[in-house]
Amino acid sequence: MEKRRMLRAKQRFFEQNGGLLLQQQLGSLAASGVAFKIFSEEEVSKATDGFAEARVLGRGGHGVVYRGSLADGSTVTVKRSRVVEEKQLREFSREMLILSQINHRNVVKLLGCCLEVQVPMLVYEYVPNGSLHRYIHGGGAGAGEGLSPADRLRVAAESADALAYMHSSASPPILHGDVKSANILLDAGLTAKVSDFGASRLAPAADEAEVATLVQGTCGYLDPEYLLTCQLTSKSDVYSFAVVLLELLTGRKAFCPPPDSAAGSQDDDDDDDDRSLAFFFLTAAHKGRHREIMDGWVREEVGGEVLDNAAELVMQCLSMAGEERPTMKEVADRLAGMRSRASDS
Structure with a gap:
């Protein structure tokens, strides 16, 4: 029975x-x-x-x-x-x-x-090397300094390619909804593989506006426009990806107190902003000090021109207005160009 x-x-x-x-x-x-x-x-x-x-x-x-x-x-x-x-x-x-x-x-x-x-x-x-987050921030085999500047740019470009494919080539288009370094895995050859489409959804048709009843995502990566409107778009993924790119370039976590004050001191009541890597970067960039917060190894290897180009790209991706951000295809193409210039430097 x-x-x-x-x-x-x-x-x-x-x-x-x-x-x-x-x-x-x-x-x-x-x-x-x-x-x-x-x-x-x-x-x-x-x-x-x-x-x-x-x-x-x-x-x-x-x-x-x-x-x-x-x-x-x-x-x-x-x-x-x-x-x-x-x-x-x-x-x-x-x-x-x-x-x-x-x-x-x-x-x-x-x-x-x-x-x-x-x-x-x-x-x-199964992807054997675990997440990019563990690899660059600790807790995984080869954590920390194991990912060279060239590998970091490659992983960024590969991840951007994957998201661009999902946005532009999948039919219908697919939004990820929770892009972060923990959701980018590395295989045996350290090739990037975007994972966990648990928050993903099929992109609504052009004449449909899908409003979420519950905002999903991870603190430090969330698109502020998505938070305000509860509408997930492809540009929400672009914002989140920019934070991952910053993690790769700076070695810092998306949401934690910065280890130094290159961006200047913050007021005590601005705790969330002070702990956000995106805000920390934008503050430094507006002062022309973006190179100072980059990882030292990255600074030495990729060259000032590529760093400046990367910083400009990140600033555009972190725009408060989604319509001002580039598409993932544009991001992927620009990263491919940066990789080429970095290898020539």
Whole structure:
């Protein structure tokens, strides 16, 4: 009796999460060369040793990420979310169909999902070197000085390429919604892979204005215009990416007290501004002191002209008005140019 009740519950969740639609589409996905699988709860549980603590790769406000081993011996990443909005559940199967077809070397590949649980679980390719945040700020193998200035520019350019692809080449366009250094992973060759489209959404059509009921994102990276309007746009990703670029150029975290006062002292009641890397940079840049807050190794290796170009790009991306910011495609193209000039210097 208990087993029958559990089977009914799994079937109910499977249908609620759009499993029937996905099942119908698997054949056409396979025919187009897309390897996407609907995993059973038993398969995912076995892959993670019953969601064992030893398998945990990371925890966040939305859930837990595990390292999994499939029956064929391949290693994967399993994202087990705690909660999901009802609207996201209604659109889940449609988003899975679109995300499963994303094929870009700098985007973490979605391999499949598990639908027979209340909150769907996602299965991604495993990226061994962990997050860019851990790599440049500590806590990971090779943390800190392991990422050379040339590698930092390359990682920035690769990440920008990935976001530009999602904004401009995916059909329909996909917004990330939570761009940050913790959501950029590094593979065995330190190639960047943008991950965690947990906050992502399909871009609304031109005549639709999608207003969020709850602003999502991470402190230090959040677009101030998004905070005011509750409307996520491609330019919100541009703002957040600029903060990641600053992390790479300065070695500083997105949100913490600056270690020195190159930008000048701040009033005690401006704590949030004082702790924001974006505000700290803008204050220094307006005084013409942006080079002073850059990482010393970066200053030596990339040259003053590239630093000035990068600072100008960041300032444009951090504009309070989204319409004044460049597109991710423009950002990617300009970073490619900077990489070329830096290698020539």
